[in-house]
Amino acid sequence: MNDMMKNILLWLVIAAVLLTVFNNFNTTPDTNRITYSEFVKEVQDGRIAKVVVDGYTISGSRTSGDTFDTVRPAAADPKIMDDLLSNNVVVEGRMPEQKSIWTQLLVASFPILLILAIFMFFMRQMQGGAGGKGGPMSFGKSKARLLPEDQIKTTFADVAGCDEAKEDTEELVDFLREPSKFQRLGGKIPRGILMCGPPGTGKTLLAKAIAGEAKVPFFTISGSDFVEMFVGVGASRVRDMFEQAKKHAPCIIFIDEIDAVGRNRGSGMGGGNDEREQTLNQLLVEMDGFEGNEGIIVIAATNRPDVLDPALLRPGRFDRQVQVGLPDIRGREQILKVHLRKVPCDDDVEPKNIARGTPGFSGADLANLVNEAALFAARSNRRLVNMEQLELAKDKILMGAERKTMVMSDKEKLNTAYHEAGHTIVGYLMPEHDPVYKVSIIPRGRALGVTMYLPEEDKYSVSKTGLESQVCSLYGGRIAEEIVHGFDGVSTGASNDIERATSIARNMVTKWGLSEKLGPFAYEEDENNSGGYIAGPTGSKANYFSPETGKIIDAEVQDIISRCYAKATEILTEHRQKLEVMTEALMQYETIDAKQIKEIMDGKKPSAPEGWSDPGTKSSKDDDETSKDGVTSSEPDVESDDLDVSADQAKPAGE
Ligand SMILES: Nc1ncnc2c1ncn2[C@@H]1O[C@H](COP(=O)(O)OP(=O)(O)OP(=O)(O)O)[C@@H](O)[C@H]1O
């Protein structure tokens, strides 16, 4: 309440100043104006001849003939006036009504009350407390939502594929079930747990499952809910939340995106954000404030543990970290099983196969996959989800939704086919390159065509050779166009490829220490993503090099790219014949799989892809699509970022 009081006080002072100014303005001194005490004295001295009373205003004339006026203070006892005026003075007009001291006070304080009321109204609005939209129960001042214990149906059985994280948190369940027993045994229980991991890996789910298993209430709030416009609001929200939690203990407080408030103070983005800092301080105070045996466990989630303020990680606060990473193949299989349980499935459904084909997928991606498959099944009036729909759903998530309505001209289609075939052939032949999983010239999302690579198993890093191979295959598309149409015939379709290739080459030099000339130093650092991304979106960068080094960096990047470009050109010139065959196959089938690609690369005639039936002739019409990206969706490494990018591209046409 403290900060709120400060705010109110501030407003009161402003109100008081305003009132004073207003009053002064009102009582501009008149030449004849006298003070009330002067007036009383003059009456007593018998100098007043006539008095006209109008409420509190008193005017009149003196025995000497000149006029005067004065204002009777509300506090003056009216009876004294009566006594004063009883003799030899002519009194006209009416006396002020007798008001109780309370009424007078009320009248006097009305403007202040009004301002207070308006202020309170705004506070309420800001805190969005009224009525609790969304949550089953939300309480006034803090935005935290409270899920009572009987409403949490999530258990550990719903969380699959993160066994270590589950093990790490099992003892919390025991503790929450019976905090006193734990205390008696001298068990030491952390107050705060930090769950770290990429988005969608089930951090929220796991926290909820702990509450569900322990049958305790679950408070949830997002770090961004604390960051407010008004200084002090966030801090008071934190205080409120902990107050509420204490009433419901034992319980769990879950703070999602703690990095929104917990960023390192005095460094990084938006330095000197008072509000955020105050909120963070309050959080630290509250964390220190409750005893370990109160039965409150604060679980915070973040995917950027590295940006958190070290004070948050100190003993007694979030001193225990639980890693919730992307699931491996076994994990993915289990997660798929959890979600497939909820939809009617055909007998042919093999979670293991889907798990194998989805490296880099998060739990949320897999849940989405099952959901999409169910939608596909519903759309084709099937009662059971089968493997075909699961494959379709996987492709949709990996490559974006097909845009069946978009018609390309034959010329554009042919160009796209050459482009994708170029990517595919270079990717196929380069060492340590992920195998091509599918090539398609069906427009998806913003891409005109897609070449999808998938590693055979989960991969956590890429070698220098692998990276250079990626750069080569990224240029393969553009080079194929160049070989067929000449330099003047190259389309704009390669912009995304070029961007990504450049980004890989640059990261090789400035981040991954893969330039011999420059050595293993970090010259550049992304503010937003702390490395690990290959061709991920670039945030604002921090540079650590002199202008001279900058020139060498540029030269090194150019060197990598020109070497890779030459290599890819060499490959495609040598395999020109295969480029033609693959293009032809793409024109015919539109989508070909690893099997057809292998046949073509072995110099054989490609077979028809599985499930392919001749659709007859397709209509074609000119299309004014602006984005001509033939996106090469190579499989990401540790991060599933590229998956997100493909998913984003499933938005409607034209960005
Ligand atoms: N390990 C898992 N087992 C089962 N389902 C999962 C798992 N991980 C994620 N999911 C599914 O994905 C959904 C989203 O997961 P959740 O919100 O818990 O992720 P998160 O890590 O908290 O993500 P974010 O960081 O984006 O908040 C869950 O509701 C669940 O359906």
Ligand SMILES: [Zn+2]
């Ligand atoms: Zn391309």
